[in-house]
Amino acid sequence: MSKILSCDFEVFGIVQGVSFRMYTERQAKSLGIRGWIMNTSYDTVKGQIEGTEAVFAEMKTWLETTGSPTSRIDRAEFSVVKETNAYNFDNFTIRH
Numbered sequence: 001m002s003k004i005l006s007c008d009f010e011v012f013g014i015v016q017g018v019s020f021r022m023y024t025e026r027q028a029k030s031l032g033i034r035g036w037i038m039n040t041s042y043d044t045v046k047g048q049i050e051g052t053e054a055v056f057a058e059m060k061t062w063l064e065t066t067g068s069p070t071s072r073i074d075r076a077e078f079s080v081v082k083e084t085n086a087y088n089f090d091n092f093t094i095r096h
Helices: 020-031 053-065
Strands: 004-014 034-039 045-052 072-078 082-084 092-094
Touching (some): 004 053, 020 034, 020 045, 020 092, 045 053, 053 072
Parallel strands (some): 034 092
Antiparallel strands (some): 004 045, 004 082, 034 045
């Protein structure tokens, strides 16, 4: 079984009111990434991602550089990546 990587993230820029969470959920599900995303009261989005090494790196890059079509990503911050043998989440969800 391959290692599962996980980390927290926060994305800064124009990321609220631009369907960022919906596009992130779609991207995560297409890659098989699990975790969650939510808006913050600071006009950022934050969440957690977990997945195998190959797709984990792709999801991090997507959060840093792509986002939703009308978003503007100024920067993305990630916590220290942890390794685990089991998933903590069943899928990827939008939290409110």
